Amino acid sequence: MQAIRISPTRLSLAATALVMGAAIAAPASAATLSVGAGKTYATPCQAFAASRAGDVVEIQAATYTGDVCGIYTSNLTIRGINGRPKINAGGRNAMGKATWVVVGGNVVIDNVEMYGAAVPDRNGAALRLEGTNFTLRNSFLHDNENGILSGVNTASTIVLENNEFGHNGYGDGYSHNVYIGQAAKLTFRYNYSHDANVGHNLKTRALYNTIAYNRFSSLRPGETGSTAAGKPSYEVNVPNGGTTYIIGNVIMQPASGNNPAMVSYGEEGTGGYATDLYVVNNTFVNDDSRGTFVTVRNAATPALLTNNLFSGSGEVTTQANAVLKTNYQALSIGFVDRAGYDLRPLFSSLIVNAGTIPATAIGKVSLTPTASYRHVAGSTLRATLGKKIDIGAYEVQ
Numbered sequence: 001m002q003a004i005r006i007s008p009t010r011l012s013l014a015a016t017a018l019v020m021g022a023a024i025a026a027p028a029s030a031a032t033l034s035v036g037a038g039k040t041y042a043t044p045c046q047a048f049a050a051s052r053a054g055d056v057v058e059i060q061a062a063t064y065t066g067d068v069c070g071i072y073t074s075n076l077t078i079r080g081i082n083g084r085p086k087i088n089a090g091g092r093n094a095m096g097k098a099t100w101v102v103v104g105g106n107v108v109i110d111n112v113e114m115y116g117a118a119v120p121d122r123n124g125a126a127l128r129l130e131g132t133n134f135t136l137r138n139s140f141l142h143d144n145e146n147g148i149l150s151g152v153n154t155a156s157t158i159v160l161e162n163n164e165f166g167h168n169g170y171g172d173g174y175s176h177n178v179y180i181g182q183a184a185k186l187t188f189r190y191n192y193s194h195d196a197n198v199g200h201n202l203k204t205r206a207l208y209n210t211i212a213y214n215r216f217s218s219l220r221p222g223e224t225g226s227t228a229a230g231k232p233s234y235e236v237n238v239p240n241g242g243t244t245y246i247i248g249n250v251i252m253q254p255a256s257g258n259n260p261a262m263v264s265y266g267e268e269g270t271g272g273y274a275t276d277l278y279v280v281n282n283t284f285v286n287d288d289s290r291g292t293f294v295t296v297r298n299a300a301t302p303a304l305l306t307n308n309l310f311s312g313s314g315e316v317t318t319q320a321n322a323v324l325k326t327n328y329q330a331l332s333i334g335f336v337d338r339a340g341y342d343l344r345p346l347f348s349s350l351i352v353n354a355g356t357i358p359a360t361a362i363g364k365v366s367l368t369p370t371a372s373y374r375h376v377a378g379s380t381l382r383a384t385l386g387k388k389i390d391i392g393a394y395e396v397q
Contacts (some may be wrong), residue, residue, distance in 0.1 A: 036060025044078070044087070045069035051076055059085040059112070066090035067099075074104040074131070080111035084140070087126075089116035096120065098128035098149070105132040109139065117144035122170040125149035135159040138377075142166040142227050145175045152182040154207065159187045162377045167227035169197030173258070177232075180204040182240075189213050190371075190379045195230030198258055203237040207273060209244040211236060213371045213379050213393075217252035217341060220287070233259040238277075241270035241299055245278045245361070248369040248382070248393050250343050252285040253312075260291040260314070266298040275299035279308060280358050281369045283343050283393040286312030296322065306367070307355035309333065309345065309392030326356040328391045341375070344394040352396045353388035369393075 033047040033055055034040050041047040045067045047057045053075040061083025068089060071078075089099045099117045102109075114126035126141045129150035140163070141147035147168040150158065158180060165177040176199035180186050186206035193201040195218045202216065216236060219229035235251050238244050246263065253262045262284060265277050277296065284293045291314035296303050303322040310316060310329035317324070334346035345351050358367035371379045372394050382395055390396050 030054035030056065032056045032058055034058050034060070036062055043067045044085075048073065048076075048078075061085050063088060066092045068092045068094040070094055070101040070103050071107060072103045073107075075106045076104055077108045078110065078112070079108075084111050084113050087112055087114040089114075089118065089124075089126075089144070091116070091118075093117065093119045093124055098125040099144075100126070101128045101130060102134060103130050107131060107133075108135040108137070110136075111138045113140040113142075115141070115143045117146070118170075119145070122172065123149065123175055126168075129153075129156075129158065132156045133158075136161075136163055138162050140164045140166075140226075141177075142168065144168045145170045146179055147177045149175075149179045150181045150183060154182060154184050156183045157185045157187075158183050158206070160189075160191060161187070162190045162379075163192075164226065164377050165191065165193040165196075165201070166225075167195045167197055167230050169199035169230070171198050173198045173233060176200045176203045178202050178204075180206050182206065184208065186210070190373065190377060191215075192375065192377045194218050195225070195227050196232040197230045198233060200234045200237045201232050202235070203239070205238075205240050205242075207242045209238060209242055210247075211249065212245065212247045213249065213369075213373045215250040215252075215341075215373050215375065217250065218254040218257070220254060221256055229256075231256050231258050233257070234261060234264045236263045237267075238263075238265045239268035241266040241273040241275045241277070243274045243276050243362075245280070245365070245367070246282060247278070247280045247367065248372060249282045250285075250373055250393050251282055252341075252343075253288055253291060255287045255289070257288060260288060261295040262286065262291060262293050264295045265303070266296060270298045275301040276362060277301070277303040278361055278367055279303060279305045280367045281307040281355070281389070281391070281393060283309045283345075284311065285338075285343065286310075286314050289313060291315075292318055294318075294322075304358075304361075304367075306358050307389060307391050309351065311335075326354060326391065328354065345390075345392055345396055347396055351391045353390065355389040355391045357384075357387060357389055
């Protein structure tokens, strides 16, 4: 860098100070840090350590084993390119917590595969969230003690979209595919969360939850898939309540599950949380001979259950004063390919145009579904013809 020649005059000193001050105040331009064989950085963690706010870390598709660390930079974007890089914990962990511990704020991770996270206390995660605000997209987290684990941060918004979470959990029921602590807000959409190993496919203690257009399911015994078959507890667990929208999801309970309830809300107490629950246009399938589709406890506010399709045996809800409107339940419902998990319903006059356009929720939030889940971890636009809407997560075509 060229040295600045300082004039002895007071005027020049003042001008120089202004120039230097402007230079210090101006933000440095963002850089793209390349990771992979023959690139500037051999491993992702080397690039994280060298990064600055606003940078982008691009990880070439390859397998990176034992590359564990904390991510301290804020406003950082991390993305896999030329395929999906595989991050194998390989028996190592960062800080006794995770493969990657996200300490910085406003971090975005896109298109990575992470597996093998384990720690001595059996609560290791692929991603441990300790910063404020986080986004994960287009990624596959599997065979970790936790896929994602976050702590308490009531200033933090977490967005998880277009991801697959499979067969995470130590097997003791205390670790899960996704476990969100007391965050300000969780948006969980277009994800495929399945086969949690005894734990839950989704557990969230966030104060405000939008759970929309996802598939929660597990393999049947003897089937093969992207992971081993699991025996999940709840498909969706919201143990402390909070304003929660469960809209347009496919929610399936296997015959070999560990808990007969599919969605659980407020079971651990709702002190300090709102208790408004909206369950709208979901397709529930219970392959067990017992069960409850939506368990609601410790909630003074009546839950709203509208336009849901309930296939299989079981009680719709445990809340006596819940508002149930234009739902449909049958022991057996015709689907396009039930064995292949294509749960678009076949034509039935009890389903087609049989729903109700949902009223707007508190805060002027629309409850009308605008998308449908598309496998794997995707979505399609849901078009409603006229003023009629079909019951369930899909419009019948």
